[in-house]
Amino acid sequence: MPRRSNAPRPSDEEIMKYDNVPIHLAASYLGTSSPTMMRALQQGRTPFGWAALNEETGTYTYNVSPGGLVEYKHRGYKTVDLSLMEQLMQEAVDRLVAARMDKLKAAMRLMEQ
Known part of the structure; x- marks a missing residue:
């Protein structure tokens, strides 16, 4: 099991100096490992990257x-699983389409009478 660094965590001010925060600093800032940070980013589970x-x-x-x-660390965010969102939207x-088709079929039956 890899050991975590005893180095002090970066401050908000240090993080804000970057245009793109390096993975190792972002991980340290949140108190996690670089591999965990990379997996979270790859899986789309982070609202900050x-x-x-x-x-x-x-x-x-x-x-x-x-x-x-910085916003995430201090206020947190509710994350959204994009595949779940896609499924719910579908x-x-x-x-909606089924309801419209039902109305159309009912109108066509009325016209046939």
Whole structure:
């Protein structure tokens, strides 16, 4: 099991000096490990950054917003699972389309009488 560094955590001011916070600093700031931070970014579980996979090389590029990171640490965010959101939206659209089709079928039956 890897040991955590005893180095002091970066301050808000140190984080805000960056345009893109390095992974190791973002992880230290939140009290987690770099691999955990990378996985969270890759899985889209963080509201303060993203990871993009280069399919040609198999490597990721990371972006961590300093303002978003500081905001998250102090206020937190409710995270949204994008695949769940997509599923819920699809179900809502399916229900809407089905209701419209039912109305259309009812109108066509009235016209046939």
